[in-house]
Amino acid sequence: MGFPANGAAVSERKLKFLIYGRTGWIGGLLGKLCEAQGLEFSYGSGRLENRASLEADLASVNPTHVFNAAGVTGRPNVDWCETHKVETIRANVAGTLTLADVCREKGLVLINYATGCIFEYDANHPLGSGIGFKEEDTPNFIGSFYSKTKAMVEDLLRNYENVCTLRVRMPISSDLSNPRNFITKITRYEKVVDIPNSMTILDELLPISIEMAKRNLSGIWNFTNPGVVSHNEILEMYRDYIDSNFAWKNFTLEEQAKVIVAPRSNNELDASKLKKEFPELLSIKESLIKYVFKPNKKTTGA
Numbered sequence: 442m443g444f445p446a447n448g449a450a451v452s453e454r455k456l457k458f459l460i461y462g463r464t465g466w467i468g469g470l471l472g473k474l475c476e477a478q479g480l481e482f483s484y485g486s487g488r489l490e491n492r493a494s495l496e497a498d499l500a501s502v503n504p505t506h507v508f509n510a511a512g513v514t515g516r517p518n519v520d521w522c523e524t525h526k527v528e529t530i531r532a533n534v535a536g537t538l539t540l541a542d543v544c545r546e547k548g549l550v551l552i553n554y555a556t557g558c559i560f561e562y563d564a565n566h567p568l569g570s571g572i573g574f575k576e577e578d579t580p581n582f583i584g585s586f587y588s589k590t591k592a593m594v595e596d597l598l599r600n601y602e603n604v605c606t607l608r609v610r611m612p613i614s615s616d617l618s619n620p621r622n623f624i625t626k627i628t629r630y631e632k633v634v635d636i637p638n639s640m641t642i643l644d645e646l647l648p649i650s651i652e653m654a655k656r657n658l659s660g661i662w663n664f665t666n667p668g669v670v671s672h673n674e675i676l677e678m679y680r681d682y683i684d685s686n687f688a689w690k691n692f693t694l695e696e697q698a699k700v701i702v703a704p705r706s707n708n709e710l711d712a713s714k715l716k717k718e719f720p721e722l723l724s725i726k727e728s729l730i731k732y733v734f735k736p737n738k739k740t741t742g743a
Contacts, residue, residue, distance in 0.1 A: 456655065458482040459502045461489065461540065462510030466621045467554050470614070470647055471508060478651070489536025495543045506654040507544050508552045509537060519587040519705075526586055533590040538597060545603045552654050557608035557639060557665060558582070558706035559592040566709065569637065573711030576608075576661040582706045595661065605653060607664035608710060611640040615733050617683070624733065627672055628679060632692040637669035639710040640725055644732035649719055658718070663710035666725035675729065682734040 458475060462468025463484040475482040483502045487494030489511055499507075513522065513532040522529040537553065544551040559580035562568040580592035598604045611623040619625055623640065627633050641664055650664070673691070680687040697705075716722050723731060 456480055456506070457502065457504045458506050458508060458651075458654070459485055459498060459504035460508045460510065461485040461487075462508075462512070462554075465510050465512075466614075466619065467609075467612070467643070467647070468508075468510035470643060471510060471651075474647055474651060478648075480651070489540050490531050492539050492543060495540055499543065499547055499549070504549065506550050506552065507540070508554075508650075508654070509540055510554045512537065514587065519585050522585065522587040522590075529586060529590055533587075534594050537594050541598055541601045541604050545601055549603060550654060550657050550659060551601075551604045552650055553598065553604055553606050554650075554664075555595055555606045555608055556588070556591045557610035557663060557708065557710050558585075559588050559595065559608075560708040560710070561706050562708055568707070568709075571709070573639065573663070573709040575711045576663055576714055582708070584706070588706060599661070602659060605659045606661045607650060607653075608662065609641045610665050610708075610710065611638055612643050613640055613729070613733060614643040615736050617733075617737055624675060624679065627676065628687070628689075630689075632690045632696070633672045633676070634694055634697050635671050635673040635691050636694075636707045637671045637674075637709065638707055639663070639665040639669055639712070641665050642723075642725070642728040642732050645723060645728050649715075649722070652719070656718075662715055663712050664715065665710050665712050666723060666728045667712040667716055668724045668726065669709045670725045670729065674726070678729060678734050682738045682740055685740045 458480060460468055460471050460482055472482060472484065485498045487498045489495065511532070513529050541551050541553070559582055560574045560578070561582040563581055566572050566574055580595070583589040583592060595606055598606055613623045616622060617625055645666065646664060676687070676689050
């Protein structure tokens with residue numbers, strides 16, 4: 442099998458990646474990263490829920506590793522999933538499980554970009570306590586149908602020893618024009634809540650996910666930068682580095698609930714497992730400044 446020892450590097454043959462999610466944000470960035478690193482890769486053309494099409498992809502590409510950045514998050518947001526439940530199940534549950542199963546049959550590690558939006562602060566993990574949810578913790582947030590399907594599939598994937606599940610949260614990149622970017626989203630909202638959360642800086646973490654594939658890592662990983670950052674702290678950085686005239690308004694969770702269909706997840710994930718494997722990993726605020734705000738700096742202050 443391609444994952445004989447959790448953490449054993451692949452050296453027998455040249456790396457070749459098969460990526461699902463060509464039209465998605467993360468899938469697109471992965472392809473660019475592979476190009477920049479001179480790594481051979483192909484995008485899968487099969488539908489995740491169509492087993493025969495996935496088997497055909499694997500036969501034609503003959504990859505060493507498979508990456509799954511496909512699935513349904515909903516447009517413009519996860520509220521879409523509340524009214525498109527069958528489509529959400531087809532992509533996020535049936536599709537992901539089919540791909541994991543096909544990869545296991547072929548002895549291939551599957552790097553699966555999942556979500557950490559399956560937890561919410563609770564009595565054992567209070568807001569502001571610094572106590573984050575760990576990889577082995579059971580999801581406690583099913584407020585949205587999207588999160589419900591993601592929690593279901595994560596639990597089932599625990600049984601697949603070839604799958605590396607990466608819990609991504611509120612992804613951010615240096616491309617501040619991308620509407621999927623968490624920073625871009627909150628700068629365009631009329632009002633924002635102000636809650637500390639774990640988040641994923643893609644510019645730093647996507648290259649790490651490629652390295653995780655090379656090391657044949659599997660299991661569940663909290664795929665966020667260590668620590669938390671609040672909406673206001675991000676918007677203050679945005680004002681200091683990008684637009685000195687930027688202003689925003691806050692509202693409460695109760696007020697937010699009146700303008701969204703499904704509740705949203707707020708949590709802190711414990712990133713110590715990832716930090717132990719990759720000691721160079723920056724804290725969320727350090728990563729934001731290094732990878733996002735300094736490269737985009739427009740103001741004369743900061």
